[in-house]
Amino acid sequence: MSQMLAQRDYYGKALRALACREDIVVLDADLAGSTKTSEFQKVCPERFVEVGIAEQNMIGISSGLAAEGKTVFASTFGVFATGRCWEQIRLCAAYPKLNIKIVATHCGISVGEDGATHQALEDISLMRTLPNMTVISPADAYETYAATMAIAEYDGPVYMRMGRSPVPTVSKEGEKFTIGKAKVLLEGKDVSLFGTGQMVFNCIEAAEELRKEGISAEVINVSTIKPLDRETVLASVSGTGCAVTAEEHSIIGGLGSAVSELISEELPSPVQRIGTMDMFGESGSPAELFVKYGLTSSDIAEAARRAIKKKR
Amino acid sequence: MIRLAKSEKELKEVANKLRLDVIEMTSEAGSGHPGGSLSSADLMAVLYFRVMNHRPSDPSWDGRDRFILSKGHVAPILYASLAESGYFPVDELMTLRKINSRLQGHPVRGKVPGVEMSTGSLGQGLSMACGFALAAKMDGKKHRVYCLIGDGELQSGMNWEAAMFASQYKLNNLVAFVDRNRLQISGCTDDVMSIEPLERKWESFGWRVVTVDGHNIGQIINACNWAKRARTRPTVVIMNTIKGKGVSFMENNVAFHGKSCNQEEAVCAENELEEAMRFCR
Ligand SMILES: Cc1ncc(C[n+]2csc(CCOP(=O)(O)OP(=O)(O)O)c2C)c(N)n1
Numbered sequence: 278m279s280q281m282l283a284q285r286d287y288y289g290k291a292l293r294a295l296a297c298r299e300d301i302v303v304l305d306a307d308l309a310g311s312t313k314t315s316e317f318q319k320v321c322p323e324r325f326v327e328v329g330i331a332e333q334n335m336i337g338i339s340s341g342l343a344a345e346g347k348t349v350f351a352s353t354f355g356v357f358a359t360g361r362c363w364e365q366i367r368l369c370a371a372y373p374k375l376n377i378k379i380v381a382t383h384c385g386i387s388v389g390e391d392g393a394t395h396q397a398l399e400d401i402s403l404m405r406t407l408p409n410m411t412v413i414s415p416a417d418a419y420e421t422y423a424a425t426m427a428i429a430e431y432d433g434p435v436y437m438r439m440g441r442s443p444v445p446t447v448s449k450e451g452e453k454f455t456i457g458k459a460k461v462l463l464e465g466k467d468v469s470l471f472g473t474g475q476m477v478f479n480c481i482e483a484a485e486e487l488r489k490e491g492i493s494a495e496v497i498n499v500s501t502i503k504p505l506d507r508e509t510v511l512a513s514v515s516g517t518g519c520a521v522t523a524e525e526h527s528i529i530g531g532l533g534s535a536v537s538e539l540i541s542e543e544l545p546s547p548v549q550r551i552g553t554m555d556m557f558g559e560s561g562s563p564a565e566l567f568v569k570y571g572l573t574s575s576d577i578a579e580a581a582r583r584a585i586k587k588k589r
Numbered sequence: 590m591i592r593l594a595k596s597e598k599e600l601k602e603v604a605n606k607l608r609l610d611v612i613e614m615t616s617e618a619g620s621g622h623p624g625g626s627l628s629s630a631d632l633m634a635v636l637y638f639r640v641m642n643h644r645p646s647d648p649s650w651d652g653r654d655r656f657i658l659s660k661g662h663v664a665p666i667l668y669a670s671l672a673e674s675g676y677f678p679v680d681e682l683m684t685l686r687k688i689n690s691r692l693q694g695h696p697v698r699g700k701v702p703g704v705e706m707s708t709g710s711l712g713q714g715l716s717m718a719c720g721f722a723l724a725a726k727m728d729g730k731k732h733r734v735y736c737l738i739g740d741g742e743l744q745s746g747m748n749w750e751a752a753m754f755a756s757q758y759k760l761n762n763l764v765a766f767v768d769r770n771r772l773q774i775s776g777c778t779d780d781v782m783s784i785e786p787l788e789r790k791w792e793s794f795g796w797r798v799v800t801v802d803g804h805n806i807g808q809i810i811n812a813c814n815w816a817k818r819a820r821t822r823p824t825v826v827i828m829n830t831i832k833g834k835g836v837s838f839m840e841n842n843v844a845f846h847g848k849s850c851n852q853e854e855a856v857c858a859e860n861e862l863e864e865a866m867r868f869c870r
Contacts, residue, residue, distance in 0.1 A: 390620045392697070394661065
């Protein structure tokens with residue numbers, strides 16, 4: 278049975294657990310309550326650093342701390358974390374390969390009522406183009422917890438994104454997270470559904486819908502977008518012959534692009550991408566926006582039918 | 590819709606009407622930023638109903654003064670000011686933050702008549718305002734550019750890049766207002782990241798500085814008049830304000846930064862504001 282849990286709550290829990298590690302420092306830009314870095318602040322105020330509304334400065338400070346041996350977690354909303362600070366991240370984190378973990382909350386269209394200015398739909402794309410950068414988008418709260426633990430161990434810069442609202446769980450508490458590994462959640466033979474973030478749940482629902490029509494869909498949780506798990510992606514597509522990607526992000530530059538690039542080079546087969554089109558979001562409830570922007574499980578199922586039709 | 594108000598008393602009443610709209614629209618939306626909206630209400634009343642040259646029936650009239658809301662999260666007070674001055678029907682305020690509405694959670698240029706710029710990512714409005722002011726200079730136009738900035742927002746370095754630029758280019762047609770309510774999301778601005786000494790900072794960047802009580806209509810008007818006399822330098826008006834001003838339980842209450850009233854609270858707030866309006870008459 279899946280539960281509704283907020284990923285950022287589990288990010289906070291993981292930071293709390295990590296507080297015992299002396300090298301961990303957490304930075305915030307006036308959003309500690311929202312990003313849940315406040316959980317770390319409660320147990321470890323001496324290694325919690327408030328920088329104020331100054332995200333670019335936050336990344337610069339992170340690099341100095343990381344260069345001196347700290348493992349830095351810097352958090353804010355996705356738009357500000359990646360867009361506002363892109364060149365700072367390029368220079369301060371990616372190029373010198375420093376131990377800076379940029380963990381963004383409030384990504385995707387499910388940010389809802391705040392509208393386009395606050396809905397990060399380009400963050401995966403922005404971070405994916407940076408050399409040395411690892412890009413992770415966990416599917417649910419449990420995976421977020423495990424991924425936080427894993428990136429704290431990992432040596433190098435990481436970008437991890439999550440949404441704001443509670444999302445259904447698709448993994449089990451305590452499941453291990455391996456950076457760079459995609460997980461096959463459901464096996465199938467007609468089409469591969471590659472999902473990331475909370476869209477993995479929608480893929481599972483879509484597979485259920487397709488099963489009723491006699492279509493067997495494979496569902497893969499691609500929580501590490503970079504480095505992409507090439508073996509798992511190619512193995513799946515060589516079995517099914519076509520793919521759908523689903524992400525709460527622009528179809529340009531994110532998971533859909535990453536999977537398409539790989540498949541077109543290694544195993545040309547039809548791919549259909551589900552994500553927001555080349556446009557900004559708007560205000561509304563998350564559920565309404567998912568329908569309006571074509572991110573529901575039936576949109577994924579429809580894309581699967583299209584992909585299957587295109588098979589030769 | 591409110592017609593151009595003249596006396597200070599009338600403007601005070603307008604400010605409270607705008608506050609009332611803010612409470613109603615954010616409560617209906619179930620989200621939004623009432624605290625910082627209420628602290629800016631007196632300034633907005635003065636600007637939209639007294640100081641600024643503008644034509645609600647002709648939003649792109651070339652001679653209009655430009656207003657940039659840098660602290661875009663207080664979109665509700667901007668929408669209330671625009672609706673009450675006649676840019677769009679007041680009823681529409683109730684569509685705030687709903688799907689397919691023009692009234693987005695943060696202002697969007699081109700979507701709502703009267704909104705000059707899209708804002709909501711803090712720290713960028715003053716630079717935009719510099720661009721507007723520079724364009725006016727280049728084209729020999731006489732209108733002025735007004736920009737409202739949050740005090741927490743001033744922590745963002747881009748403000749200071751803009752501040753340098755404005756004095757370098759002698760943008761005497763630019764007026765910045767700092768809503769110094771001394772609170773941001775995480776608490777007191779002094780605790781989060783102090784911006785003191787604020788007056789001296791602006792002065793050292795080459796600006797004319799005046800500090801006023803941001804809830805005193807007369808003082809705000811005087812400051813605007815003083816700004817009009819600027820010869821070579823931009824002007825900043827630092828307004829000492831109270832976050833949540835006008836609703837007792839919201840005043841200086843950081844909880845209402847980004848949270849709307851529930852039904853009970855909304856009734857309470859509306860009663861207080863209606864009472865205050867009666868008092869103005
Ligand atoms: C670049 C950026 N970082 C963070 C935020 C999130 N945020 C929205 S309002 C706010 C606090 C603003 O405080 P202040 O400027 O003092 O405004 P006021 O108190 O008048 O509402 C923050 C951090 C944002 N909108 N933009």
